[in-house]
Amino acid sequence: MTTTTAAPRFNLYWFASPQTFYPLAGKLVPWFAGLAVVLTLIGLYIGFWVAPTDATQGESYRIIFIHVPTAWMSMFLYVVMAFWAAVGLAFNTRLSSMMATAIAPTGALMTFLALWTGALWGRPTWGAYWVWDARLTSELILLFLYLGFIALQAAIDDRRRADKAGAVLAIIGVINVPIIYFSVKWWNTLHQGASVSVKGSSMATTMLWGMLIMALAFWMYAIAATLYRVRTIILERERRADWVRELAAREAIK
Amino acid sequence: MLNVLLNVIRRDLLLAVRQKADVLNTLFFFVVVVTIVPLGIGPEPNLLRAIAPGVVWVAALLAAILSLPRLFANDFADGTLEQMLLSAEPLPLIVLGKAAAHWLVTGLPLTLMSILFGVAFDIGVEETSVMVVSLLLGTPVLSLIGAVGAALTLGLRGGGVLTSLLVLPLFIPVLIFGSGAVGAAASGVGYAAYLLLLSAFLLFALVLTPWLVGIALRISVE
Numbered sequence A: 001m002t003t004t005t006a007a008p009r010f011n012l013y014w015f016a017s018p019q020t021f022y023p024l025a026g027k028l029v030p031w032f033a034g035l036a037v038v039l040t041l042i043g044l045y046i047g048f049w050v051a052p053t054d055a056t057q058g059e060s061y062r063i064i065f066i067h068v069p070t071a072w073m074s075m076f077l078y079v080v081m082a083f084w085a086a087v088g089l090a091f092n093t094r095l096s097s098m099m100a101t102a103i104a105p106t107g108a109l110m111t112f113l114a115l116w117t118g119a120l121w122g123r124p125t126w127g128a129y130w131v132w133d134a135r136l137t138s139e140l141i142l143l144f145l146y147l148g149f150i151a152l153q154a155a156i157d158d159r160r161r162a163d164k165a166g167a168v169l170a171i172i173g174v175i176n177v178p179i180i181y182f183s184v185k186w187w188n189t190l191h192q193g194a195s196v197s198v199k200g201s202s203m204a205t206t207m208l209w210g211m212l213i214m215a216l217a218f219w220m221y222a223i224a225a226t227l228y229r230v231r232t233i234i235l236e237r238e239r240r241a242d243w244v245r246e247l248a249a250r251e252a253i254k
Numbered sequence B: 001m002l003n004v005l006l007n008v009i010r011r012d013l014l015l016a017v018r019q020k021a022d023v024l025n026t027l028f029f030f031v032v033v034v035t036i037v038p039l040g041i042g043p044e045p046n047l048l049r050a051i052a053p054g055v056v057w058v059a060a061l062l063a064a065i066l067s068l069p070r071l072f073a074n075d076f077a078d079g080t081l082e083q084m085l086l087s088a089e090p091l092p093l094i095v096l097g098k099a100a101a102h103w104l105v106t107g108l109p110l111t112l113m114s115i116l117f118g119v120a121f122d123i124g125v126e127e128t129s130v131m132v133v134s135l136l137l138g139t140p141v142l143s144l145i146g147a148v149g150a151a152l153t154l155g156l157r158g159g160g161v162l163t164s165l166l167v168l169p170l171f172i173p174v175l176i177f178g179s180g181a182v183g184a185a186a187s188g189v190g191y192a193a194y195l196l197l198l199s200a201f202l203l204f205a206l207v208l209t210p211w212l213v214g215i216a217l218r219i220s221v222e
Helices: A012-016 A018-050 A059-091 A094-126 A134-155 A159-173 A176-186 A205-237 A242-253 B002-018 B020-041 B045-066 B069-077 B080-086 B091-105 B107-120 B125-152 B159-186 B192-221
Strands: none
Touching: A012 A018, A018 A059, A018 A094, A018 A205, A059 A094, A059 A134, A059 A159, A059 A176, A059 A205, A094 A134, A094 A159, A094 A205, A134 A159, A134 A176, A134 B159, A159 B125, A159 B159, A159 B192, B002 B020, B002 B091, B020 B045, B020 B107, B045 B107, B045 B125, B045 B159, B069 B080, B069 B091, B069 B125, B069 B159, B080 B091, B080 B192, B091 B107, B091 B125, B091 B192, B107 B125, B125 B159, B125 B192, B159 B192
């Protein structure tokens, strides 16, 4: 295992093995984390000082700069998680399943933040922290699905079985994502419809830019957190492999 | 093909009849849960009329979940399940048979029992019949989706709680449209759409879940 030759010219599959992905992820984490910090600072600056006050909602709308990006990420991360879980189930690739496991906590965090900020936003605009509205309820179900995935994997000691069982559950749960996304169109809900679409947006330009930059910031954060977590998972699961032992020995000398 | 299905159903029904307590306990649980609600909330008739469909549906959901471990656990314990996985007959068909038998001993009795609650909560003949139809369409979906959860958590420690954690979120659409149908009937709006959606869920579950349960069982037993 020690004869790690140089990577071939360009081959993505080279990084499909935990051993080769571990150092790559280690190199990438600081970049994504740094980008997340910079983008958050820019986004929050625009959100607090540049974007104009909303005509109908006053200053309270400014939570949009956290609420919308986290809500987007909560749905997107679930699809990504289900995708990697499905790849792991279909091709029996260890790293894909580890990625799915690593994404779940970040996804759950994003869902929680979206619900929490939504409650804080709902109070001044609707007069209630929570209403049993189609979009709110379906987002809450998404949180339950994340927690179910995490709980199922935690309950199974055999990692291979945990990966596969989690994958089946994640794939079933994907049905919920389009339901959340279209809930404001399908039902008459209190939650406002989407302000941003492919065709354009109904918001002031600076508001839109602030929101998009914050979305990008959360995206970078999610990548950094997932890669950091997947490194830990790799070490934990591959602890009996020679390369991990060598790595541990080298770290110990330092 | 049909023979396999009928044989599995017949076998599971026979087992259920031999262990009557299991079946009756689920039904008894359903009755107790529904009965407890008016005692907790108070006997105000209008309020009870308004919440009756929701109460009956939630109780049906809980009863279905409580009875899920019975679906595969015994067969897993005595090795029958392994034989089923090894058999040359299509696994989804066997699973479908087991889910059907599960529905016959839980969902169907609950549905019939709910007529009594329609009377007890005084929700009217039309609403009661809509409730019965909605349960008739909805409870098989609960058995089918529940089978996926039961298969995934087979043999795990704390399996019962975990199963409900996995399965309850997936039951929510059935609950919403099931009790929604009765609510719509009560307020005089058309309830056909709700029942049609429930039928769609049933068809969807009939096609997809036996196959998913098959995959989950192979993962859990391998």
